[in-house]
Amino acid sequence: MHDSQRFSFTERIDSFGRSVIMPYLPLTLSINSNSVEVVALLDTGASVNVLPYELGLQLGAIWEEQTVQVQLSGNLGRSEARGLALTATVAQFSPILLVFAWTQARDAPIILGHMNFFAEFNVCFYRHEMAFEIQPRVR
Secondary structure: EEEEEEEEEEEEEEEOOOEEEEEEEEEEEEOOOOEEEEEEEEEEOOOOOEEEEHHHHHHHOOOOOOOOOOOOOOHHHOEEEEEEEEEEOOOOOOOOOEEEEEOOOOOOOOOOOOOOOOHHHHEEHHHHEEEEEEEEEOO
């Protein structure tokens, strides 16, 4: 892919103590003057981006000020979530606006899903090479 950046899959230990290797992407999330470096799971099965509650607070977001309610599904289906727009910087690419379902679930991972991460980046997975490549959308 032209003008792309390649990343390695990351090994983590799941809640059952098993080793899992998944595509985690390092990025910086910002709102106003607050920024935090995170590692987020690229999830092609996720409809939306998901941000855990504590991380939103760390960025200075105020739950009561977020008025757009978001319905989550799957393991997070019972958790309340609200829309939160953040600036994201990935590698050397220009910052982009990503919208997250900011959930009150305390154990939620940071997830990058179809709305709107995969709308902003092309992603190519090389599972046998334990790598993935991302390329920003051409504007």
